[in-house]
Amino acid sequence: DVKVTQSSRYLVKRTGEKVFLECVQDMDHENMFWYRQDPGLGLRLIYFSYDVKMKEKGDIPEGYSVSREKKERFSLILESASTNQTSMYLCASSLSQLAGPSSYNEQFFGPGTRLTVL
């Protein structure tokens, strides 16, 4: 079974702190994603990566950056946390669509990190 793990289930930080959220997958997936989920707004894509050291902005990248130094690990960085970044953060991974039709691009999610910024 695919396993996607996230470094923390709950995190409390103060405004202005630099925050790192880590995600690791064990299925050799090319694609990795970071979403945030807020009531009434659903899941929104922050960034995704389709290969090591590659990244692409999603729908709401402002205030965030990412790092992918190894295939299995994708980090989300809040350079200077703000209260409006209080949210549930979800990481996901999938095979690359370029791998061929058998990949089906099915996404698998981690358990989430609930971040509170005070």
Place this chain on the structure above:
Amino acid sequence: KQEVTQIPAALSVPEGENLVLNCSFTDSAIYNLQWFRQDPGKGLTSLLLIQSSQREQTSGRLNASLDKSSGRSTLYIAASQPGDSATYLCAPTGFQKLVFGTGTRLLVSP
């Protein structure tokens, strides 16, 4: 830009009922569509993935259909159980990326 709507937003049924959750999307140029389940405070669990060339997919008591040309998908749950209580999300896939609806919150009472 893809927009996804799920109806109803919330549903409450007694145990044993068969039910249908609806998903509509505006851009029919999709590769596949995925249905997820989310329990409160948890991550998403993949339930079914329907490829764009398929019409339906089944897993146990769940059956999902896809009509790409009309931009619709339905998730059918047979003989609902209290353990089915969760939020159900649909997500059509463009190239490499999913777009999510806001979900249907299902409550199945004993």
